[in-house]
Amino acid sequence: MRAEVNGSRETRAEARRQIEICNACRYCEGYCSVFPALMRERSFSDADIIQFANLCHNCRGCYYACQYTEPHEFALNLPKVLAEARQDSWREYAWPRPLANLFHERGVALALAVVAGIAVIIGLARLLAPTDGEGFYAYLSHGAMVAIFLPAFVLPLVAVAVSLRRYWTSIGGGTVRLSHVIAATRAAATMKDLDGGHGDGCNFEDEDRYSNGRRHAHQAVLYGFLLCFASTSVATLMHYILDMPAPYPIYSLPKLLGLLGGILLCLGTAVLALLKVKADRSLGDVRVWGGEMAFTGLVFLVAASGLLLYAATGTSLVMPLLALHLGAVLAFFLATPFSKMMHGFYRCAALVKEAATSGLRHSITDQGNRI
Amino acid sequence: MLVIGGGNAALCAAITAAEAGAQALILEGAPKAYRGGNSRHTRNFRCMHSGPLGVLTDAYGEDEYFDDLLNVTKGKTDAALARMVIRQSEECYPWMHDHGVHFQPSLSGTLSLSRTNAFFLGGGKALVNAYYRTAERLGVTVLYDAEVTHIHLDGGRIAHVDARIDGTPQRFAAKAVVAAAGGFEANIEWLTEAWGPAAANFLIRGTPYNRGAVLKDLLDQDIASVGDPTQCHAVAIDGRAPKFDGGIVTRLDCVPFSVVVNRHGERFYDEGEDVWPKRYAIWGRLVAAQPDQVAYAIIDSKSLDLFMPSVFPPVTAETLDELAEKLDLPAQKLVATITAFNAACRPGDFYPTELDGLATSGLSPEKTNWARPIAEPPFYGYALRPGVTFTYLGLKVDDGARVQGPEGPIDNLWAAGEIMAGSILGQGYLAGFGMTIGTVFGRIAGNEAAAHAR
Ligand SMILES: Cc1cc2nc3c(=O)[nH]c(=O)nc-3n(C[C@H](O)[C@H](O)[C@H](O)COP(=O)(O)OP(=O)(O)OC[C@H]3O[C@@H](n4cnc5c(N)ncnc54)[C@H](O)[C@@H]3O)c2cc1C
Numbered sequence: 001m002r003a004e005v006n007g008s009r010e011t012r013a014e015a016r017r018q019i020e021i022c023n024a025c026r027y028c029e030g031y032c033s034v035f036p037a038l039m040r041e042r043s044f045s046d047a048d049i050i051q052f053a054n055l056c057h058n059c060r061g062c063y064y065a066c067q068y069t070e071p072h073e074f075a076l077n078l079p080k081v082l083a084e085a086r087q088d089s090w091r092e093y094a095w096p097r098p099l100a101n102l103f104h105e106r107g108v109a110l111a112l113a114v115v116a117g118i119a120v121i122i123g124l125a126r127l128l129a130p131t132d133g134e135g136f137y138a139y140l141s142h143g144a145m146v147a148i149f150l151p152a153f154v155l156p157l158v159a160v161a162v163s164l165r166r167y168w169t170s171i172g173g174g175t176v177r178l179s180h181v182i183a184a185t186r187a188a189a190t191m192k193d194l195d196g197g198h199g200d201g202c203n204f205e206d207e208d209r210y211s212n213g214r215r216h217a218h219q220a221v222l223y224g225f226l227l228c229f230a231s232t233s234v235a236t237l238m239h240y241i242l243d244m245p246a247p248y249p250i251y252s253l254p255k256l257l258g259l260l261g262g263i264l265l266c267l268g269t270a271v272l273a274l275l276k277v278k279a280d281r282s283l284g285d286v287r288v289w290g291g292e293m294a295f296t297g298l299v300f301l302v303a304a305s306g307l308l309l310y311a312a313t314g315t316s317l318v319m320p321l322l323a324l325h326l327g328a329v330l331a332f333f334l335a336t337p338f339s340k341m342m343h344g345f346y347r348c349a350a351l352v353k354e355a356a357t358s359g360l361r362h363s364i365t366d367q368g369n370r371i
Numbered sequence: 372m373l374v375i376g377g378g379n380a381a382l383c384a385a386i387t388a389a390e391a392g393a394q395a396l397i398l399e400g401a402p403k404a405y406r407g408g409n410s411r412h413t414r415n416f417r418c419m420h421s422g423p424l425g426v427l428t429d430a431y432g433e434d435e436y437f438d439d440l441l442n443v444t445k446g447k448t449d450a451a452l453a454r455m456v457i458r459q460s461e462e463c464y465p466w467m468h469d470h471g472v473h474f475q476p477s478l479s480g481t482l483s484l485s486r487t488n489a490f491f492l493g494g495g496k497a498l499v500n501a502y503y504r505t506a507e508r509l510g511v512t513v514l515y516d517a518e519v520t521h522i523h524l525d526g527g528r529i530a531h532v533d534a535r536i537d538g539t540p541q542r543f544a545a546k547a548v549v550a551a552a553g554g555f556e557a558n559i560e561w562l563t564e565a566w567g568p569a570a571a572n573f574l575i576r577g578t579p580y581n582r583g584a585v586l587k588d589l590l591d592q593d594i595a596s597v598g599d600p601t602q603c604h605a606v607a608i609d610g611r612a613p614k615f616d617g618g619i620v621t622r623l624d625c626v627p628f629s630v631v632v633n634r635h636g637e638r639f640y641d642e643g644e645d646v647w648p649k650r651y652a653i654w655g656r657l658v659a660a661q662p663d664q665v666a667y668a669i670i671d672s673k674s675l676d677l678f679m680p681s682v683f684p685p686v687t688a689e690t691l692d693e694l695a696e697k698l699d700l701p702a703q704k705l706v707a708t709i710t711a712f713n714a715a716c717r718p719g720d721f722y723p724t725e726l727d728g729l730a731t732s733g734l735s736p737e738k739t740n741w742a743r744p745i746a747e748p749p750f751y752g753y754a755l756r757p758g759v760t761f762t763y764l765g766l767k768v769d770d771g772a773r774v775q776g777p778e779g780p781i782d783n784l785w786a787a788g789e790i791m792a793g794s795i796l797g798q799g800y801l802a803g804f805g806m807t808i809g810t811v812f813g814r815i816a817g818n819e820a821a822a823h824a825r
């Protein structure tokens with residue numbers, strides 16, 4: 001425990017050393033939001049470092065453009081040290097802490113176990129209590145699904161909220177204004193921080209070549225996720241308010257949204273995983289490479305099993321696929337507060353904070369060497 | 372066709388030649404991690420334009436550009452070549468963009484340059500990376516760790532070029548050769564020959580690979596030279612900077628707000644003579660003339676936020692005595708100097724960004740602007756040393772970038788970049804002009820050499 005706190009302290013000290021070099025250089029100012037943010041300060045608190053770390057999207061532009069990367073003695077590797085500081089901060093803010101630590105150390109195994117376990121439970125539930133509903137409800141009653149998924153959805157949300165609150169207080173975030181939220185949403189919706197500042201994208205999978213591959217793949221995942229979420233929400237409304245229980249025909253809103261969302265999620269996660277394999281691991285946090293990969297895999301599994309389920313309607317494969325799909329969804333929900341999924345929440349918070357601060361303070365000006 | 376060097380000038384030459392149909396080979400003396408010479412430390416280039424152009428605002432005409440240049444070179448300029456470079460700089464902008472360079476509006480706080488200088492997004496290394504990508508896409512071959520040791524001149528033409536590739540000697544025959552191997556600022560022995568032993572204490576702001584081997588070898592074969600062999604462009608930088616390659620971050624902009632003393636604790640020059648952009652270059656020489664080539668800028672807490680943060684934190688102390696001890700300065704003398712300075716300060720309004728006339732009275736030398744007592748702890752001290760940016764001695768070229776030999780132009784040798792910049796810049800320096808010379812002459816050399824090689 002102690003060692004780990006020291007570890008993150010060392011990481012932050014190293015991040016501070018590098019950020020002070022950047023602040024004297026500023027060549028990377030145009031790549032992303034991190035640089036304008038750091039240029040407003042002269043010295044950097046832990047809160048600053050954590051905020052920068054969560055603003056950083058690991059686009060790597062500032063690594064390949066840096067004249068001070070190793071073997072230079074200044075040994076700049078900002079994407080890496082910020083990734084580590086970011087990871088440490090997520091772990092510190094995560095709630096409940098023991099669960100977070102468990103996930104951190106055995107993330108992959110745990111995720112797999114949860115998927116398997118849940119699939120078995122659902123299978124048993126089916127064996128023990130056959131129902132007489134229609135569609136999927138023929139396999140698992142609507143009531144049983146709600147009983148399982150509502151807490152599985154709400155509890156993680158509470159954990160997410162607690163973590164976010166911790167983050168917000170620690171970086172000194174104040175009152176949230178609508179205009180800041182709008183600015184942050186715009187930045188997130190367009191993945192501004194992955195466009196390289198010039199629109200040609202980031203330097204992820206092929207050294208210093210700019211590419212929008214990662215940005216677009218990430219976009220697919222983000223919008224795929226939102227579409228699936230919208231599909232479930234619409235279905236819930238139809239169920240409870242319009243009294244139109246599932247199954248829905250293919251041309252219904254929930255199906256169309258879900259289908260499109262599922263396809264985007266599958267494509268997006270597959271491409272992201274591929275890019276991650278190609279990219280240089282030493283520019284990220286190597287400790288969590290496997291865990292992040294597993295999480296990407298889990299999201300793919302959720303989407304792919306969902307799509308297969310659509311395809312398998314009316315066949316004998318529905319039951320095993322349903323168990324797998326629900327298991328994966330449950331695992332995804334339960335893992336959310338401790339997984340890579342949190343980056344979305346923290347990043348948005350960081351962007352809101354940046355939108356709030358950028359209007360207030362100006363950077364220290366450079367009237368110096370005009371070489 | 373051979374291109375010697377792997378910085379901006381070399382890459383512009385190789386790309387242009389490849390597009391003109393030549394088979395180009397780049398011999399870069401540095402390993403891949405350090406490719407790009409001093410060009411990787413740059414941040415902008417100076418560009419003429421008749422109206423808004425990309426990130427450049429307003430207009431910057433030929434005459435104004437030329438006057439700016441004359442101003443810094445005090446007339447030591449080849450007017451015809453200079454005007455040619457200036458005129459061609461305008462078409463460099465779109466060319467650079469088409470070959471992968473991204474521009475950004477002038478870095479925050481350098482607004483005064485937004486009209487004259489186009490900044491590279493990510494700086495010079497991003498530019499160099501983009502050019503290497505482009506060159507490789509065009510079929511240019513690049514050899515790293517390929518230091519050229521000898522260019523064999525025989526009867527007015529280059530017969531062959533010798534290099535060490537990964538340490539193994541190798542001989543290259545080539546129809547056309549472009550020399551773009553930078554200056555000799557990293558060659559300390561050569562600097563000491565020109566400057567005297569003091570040069571051993573100079574810091575080199577750029578790459579350790581610009582040792583001038585190509586320049587020396589050609590001069591030894593009676594190739595015509597231009598530029599003062601005893602001069603180099605040196606600025607005052609943080610004395611704790613690494614010996615080589617410290618680059619931009621080692622700059623220190625605190626001098627106008629400080630009292631600067633030498634290692635005996637004595638002042639030696641008016642720290643507030645003019646705004647820093649107009650003075651930083653003379654402080655290299657001033658510090659070079661002090662004992663051990665070192666000086667110390669002392670400020671107090673009032674001034675810390677007035678200049679760009681530097682790469683190393685200042686030495687900090689609650690009293691001047693303590694500061695003197697930490698900086699290894701004679702404490703009594705330092706305290707006496709500061710006390711006398713403080714007593715000579717006059718009341719008045721202080722404006723950090725303009726000449727405010729807040730001068731001392733009765734000191735020698737006076738401080739003529741921004742003179743405020745050094746009195747509010749904590750006190751801060753920075754060591755200053757001369758940091759060499761580039762050297763002036765170079766190859767003499769004509770407007771076709773062709774190198775001049777003892778009996779007229781060499782048939783198949785062209786030069787571009789810092790190695791020939793002395794042909795245009797006799798002394799002084801205009802921000803962003805180095806990259807402009809390299810880009811313009813690199814393209815000319817590439818074209819001419821390609822035409823010859825075909
Ligand atoms: C810190 C710093 C900041 C600067 N900022 C700017 C700026 O913002 N704008 C600007 O216009 N100018 C700037 N300059 C000046 C600028 O760097 C030079 O004018 C410019 O880079 C010269 O380009 P070049 O291609 O001629 O030389 P370089 O870029 O220095 O390239 C020389 C190349 O030759 C290679 N080489 C050397 N010897 C051999 C050999 N024997 N065999 C093979 N290869 C060899 C080197 O490895 C290197 O690749 C700056 C300089 C410094 C030091």
Ligand code: SF4
Nearest residue numbers: 022025026027028066
């Ligand atoms: S990453 Fe390197 S080039 Fe970019 S701002 Fe920092 S020190 Fe400068």
Ligand code: SF4
Nearest residue numbers: 032056057059060062
């Ligand atoms: S990796 Fe990209 S997002 Fe992160 S600090 Fe560097 S440039 Fe910004």
